[in-house]
Amino acid sequence: MPKSDSGRSRVSAAEVLAPVLAAQVTDLRAWEVGVRLAQPEATHGFRVAARRLRSMLAAFGPLMDQEAADELAEQLKRAAGAIGGARDSEIVQARVEALLGEEADDLDVAGTRERLSRRLEESYEASRQASIEHLDSPEYDAFVRHLEAFVDLPAWTDAARGRAEKVLRPLLRAEWSRFRKRTQRALTGTPGPEQDVRMHDARKSAKRARYVAESLVPLFGRRARRLGKAAERVQVVLGDHQDCVLTQRVLREVGEQAFRDGENPFLLGRLQAREAAAAADLRADFTRVAAAADRPSLRRWLD
Structure with a gap:
């Protein structure tokens, strides 16, 4: 990043934000592959990547085409929501196991573990199926194309070209x-x-x-x-x-x-x-x- 004699950056806001947006889209697509392959932590990673992008679009929306930024942020919200159910089941499963691990190991604990595991596994499988269906949908495909085109050539406002x-x-x-x-x-x-x-x-x-x-x-x-x-x-x-x-x-x-x-x-x-x-x-x-x-x-x- 070029510097002036005083050490202050001369780059524009657009020059600072463009590579960050591009890196975050690359991250989102990588986690998407992980979700499809049921890799550990992929669901969590996808949700975080989607939230990072939404945060950028919301906070820096005034520096770009606001309508396009708002539309992409809404689509990111829908995608994260569609993926999120499986992650919630994973979180609850881990907490339940920790709680039961501190209880005396008797038949009541075994029965409770079985009942909870059955409920959470059913929820996880249903949520995972919904996740894959969303990722395979025409809606998601159109969203990804729009997102990548937007990041490749962001519609910056004049303000984004300022220091x-x-x-x-x-x-x-x-x-x-x-x-x-x-x-x-x-x-x-x-x-x-x-x-x-x-x-x-x-x-x-x-x-x-x-x-x-x-x-x-x-x-x-x-x-x-x-x-x-x-x-x-x-x-x-x-x-x-x-x-x-x-x-x-x-x-x-x-x-x-x-x-x-x-x-x-x-x-x-x-x-x-x-x-x-x-x-x-x-x-x-x-x-x-x-x-x-x-x-x-x-x-x-x-x-």
Whole structure:
């Protein structure tokens, strides 16, 4: 990247963003192959790649054809949603195995493991089939062609040709402000379903702020990296919390079905209570990492 005598970059915003967008599309297509081959972590990788691209299109939309960027972001959302069910089943399966591993190994545990495994395996297979059907659909094929054409020759606005630091710093500042507002909102109220929704929204905002900050590390260096790390810490805690919420829901549904089948759902209820306690601990962790991410020294350079 060419530098001036003062060490400031002379490149335009478009020159900074174009290679990042291209690399992310390459990453998405690589993970797509992994999903088709049922490779470990491919579903997770595909979803992350899709979210990174959506974050870029949302945050930097004003620098490109807004209508095209919005359309691609919506298609990325649909693709990630179509792939996501299998990943959710994998997450719950891992948490359930960890919970059952701490229980005494008796017939009740064995029966509960079998019931949960049957439910999660059925969900995984159905979700995986839906994933492949979406990837094989004409809709997805048209989307990929559109995405690759867009990245090969982005429709930049005049603003994107401006000096990178001057153009991109305000957009990163706006993204960080959005993240802070969502985080503060999630900290309000009493624990319950409404706060769970706010925390999930804050998690999505943390991901977006992280990915946008990371995409600008080549331009802003250590300062952008620190923002990305702070957002990542919030994202991880809220991600674990969301996994607890999801696992509790599955345990509750399986317990209700066990009761209807005339079986004793006591162990399922105990596992659900343990997940609820873990979620409470994570809410406390969220307060701590949110405060660290909101410290003025972290964002002062954005002003």
